[in-house]
Amino acid sequence: MLSIQALRGAGWLVLSRFLGRFVDFFTLLILARLLTPADFGLTTLALTLIVVLDAVLEIPVTQALLRLRSFDKSHLDTGFTLGLMRGAMIGAVTLAAAWPFAAFYDDSRLIPLMAVLSLGPIARGLASPGMIVYIRAMSFRQTFTAEILGKICAFALAITLVHLGAGYWAIVANTVTAAVATSLATHFIAPYRPKISFARFKDFAGFTGWFSSAQIVGALNWQFDRILLGRFVDRPTLGRFAIASDLSVMPTQSLIGPAMQPVMAAFATINDQPDRMRTAFLKAARFAMFAALPTGVGIALTADLIVALLLGPGWEEAGPLLSLLVLAVLPGAYFQTLSSLCVAMNRPSVLFRVCVFELGLRIPLVCIGLFLSGVDGVVWARVAISMAMLGIYMLYARLLVGLGFRRQIINLWKLALATGLMAVAVALLRPALDDLGLPVILELLLAAATGLAIYGAALFVLGVRLELGRGRFALTDRWARPQA
Template identity: 50%
Template sequence: MLARKTLLGAAWTVSSRLTARAIDFVTLLVLARILTPADFGLTALAATVTIIADMVLEVPTLQALTRLPSVTKSHLDTAFTLSALRGIALTLVLLLVAWPFAQIYQDSRLASLIIVSAIGPLARSLYSPGMVEHTRSLAFRPVFVAEIFGKLAAAIIAATAVRLGAGYWAIVASGIAASLAATSMSYLLAPYRPNLSLSKFREFSAFLGWLSGAQIIIALSWQFDRILLGYSSSKATLGQYTIASDLSVMPTQSLIGPAMQPLMAALSQINQNQDRLRHAYSKASRLTMSLAAPACIGMSLTADLIAEVLLGPQWGEAGLYLRWLALSTVLSAFYQPLHSLALATNRTHLVFRLTLVELCAKIVLMCFGFYFYSLAGVVAARAAVSFIMFVLSLIGARQLVGTSVASEAANLWPIAAACAVMTLLVMGLRYKLPEIHLAAFFELGVISLFGASVYVGALYGFGVRVSSRAGAV
């Protein structure tokens, strides 16, 4: 019963994220055809400080509520109060840092962009805590509805704004509209009457401590490359890199990320059974890599076509960056199931330590790479950090559930072998296709279908089978 509910929950969250990403992608294509790389670079720089402040002050109340044995109205009130206080603090911080940040990067437009962008995180802070009841019961359809409603609102606002000549403000308006619409819908799907109270704060404090610390580090880690490039490169270069970076993580964010929430909820219910927990984690890590690896490698193999067909001629550099950034994303996906496992077993201190190592590695390697090899060095540093996190994830899994490196290698080798076969055959096809003189759009479609077919066939040839019990937890 738990396995079925977990799979259904994962299906809803993956469907939600895929649909949301599809809407985001269409919105991006519309904006990329009208706006310039410099416009995207400017808004990316403003978004960097907003995202860092948003994550530094993150209060993961919904995750804490999910971990509690039972949830009462007092728990919901405490969660809402903590989130509301966080929203107020976030707004004040952004108001204070907007002008100094604009002065540091010598662009007065950044101040107004940061101040207006603060509306989005503030709106998300007021999201109905009652939605946690759906999460706890592994019923993710309401979450799907709220997110898609927000994305549709964002797409409509962005398209309207850019057509009216709003320029880069269309990107900001899109983010604000998504937050306001999703929060409004959450109260329709999970009615809750706000009440300010901290009566259950003690039950939140232990969980929030290490995790909140980890959020601070994650925020700096995720945005460090953009901070570095924003200060040392042109807005156009930053825009090209930002678009390539966002595209490179789409497979993992769309396919893997959404499945982690129901996975954590399911693992929380079996965290007293070590054997069952280890078995469930191994299946989750294998599924994660079976989806992430071919998607990221395939994106790398067709990066130039993706940039030409989807973004347009002015985004040629983005295709070059995408080729290598997509490869650097492959191994980093392996950390996501471990993150869910650590939360489910209340080992948030492990999350904190791993994210701290990741941040330190990024600061050292990216600064070193940028100093000697410019932007290419930053991309190489991201690949090196992904490998470090992959190794640390193997060690972390052994500490939490006792999996060995040998067992994980046996678990993952068919995926690596199938990806190798796919890569060789796709490269061969790409070598021959120019002789046929296909349009770039059709060439991208042919290669994508061919690569997917080869990968699935290779998996089957290496003995991987999909059974009715494949997702059992």
């Protein structure tokens, strides 16, 4: 079982992501009603190259420092220096690539947009490396404070600009300001006196190579759909796809992703004990899917209501896209557990191989989907890819810690059954709620409450319990036989 310290750390990170996403959704709610899908499509296209460059030049300073048994000021200096160099390279490459990129998509507005948007990753790379002291101690309240301050500043500026008639520049301001304000906040929370140094470069080099390679391929996986669609569909269609795609990752980004950082730290303390690692991985994966499965399936079943409530008129076509895309990202919760395991075991090369395999599937399948059925074909291709990748994640869990497929499936089957029962109940309820002509928010709340009740009741009947106390937390199965 994981310690209560890890639970508290996860709690702060989940709270941070939840409140951060809440601010993002609130900002999106306002911007979607004042701007158009074409505005979002344009900024999405400008961001595609920035995101890829951000990944190509990624230097995982935090992850590298986290895996060290000890560190000193020279490690922080080297990490900050690498971040500074990274920022300069991102700025230079963006400026050089902006004109040919804009010419390829036949839209000169992309040039200034890309130049300004590049400030976001530059700012993130200049955050205080001193924050690692809190992260290593599993104290994430400081991270929470920095991120929320950044989100609030970004929200305030974006809303001000859109009311001043800035149009799509309000979206750009929201993206950049969040990164700049968060980075500045880290220097107030964890004061650090910058110094240029490469004294500890060797402690970053090996880890950085594999981890950065995985980041690059992962970014290509995430952005390939948008890059392709940007060339073959109009800006409003791209905008609807991008917003639906961003909404679909809410379960993994807001709930699962933050919880994995303290889990990774917990893995690191037992990485020389194979039996405990296997047990810890199963528990972490179960927790991840415990939250992701019902949340994702629930969003899929109520996507039309969510889109109507959050985005308003003009966005209706994003609903069917969201209902499928959220299913496509559900296996990502399992990948995040595997990713934490790989980092804790100092096996970033595994992450690289997984990402390469996914990209090898994505390029042909997405292209075929686009050729056969446009944006709908792309969405179905993503669903097929995600199902195939879940098997790959389980395969690598077997190779890393010796967990067979059968044991991994048994670990999750009750969660899957409870989610299936929930899905049937909500699917049967929706037509009746639609006939009543209820307000959108009330219908959504009733559907969500019903789904949650069915899911909880099914788990209770199946013997699955959430135990808290005595410094531990775990999902237990009262009917399970002890492992041999």
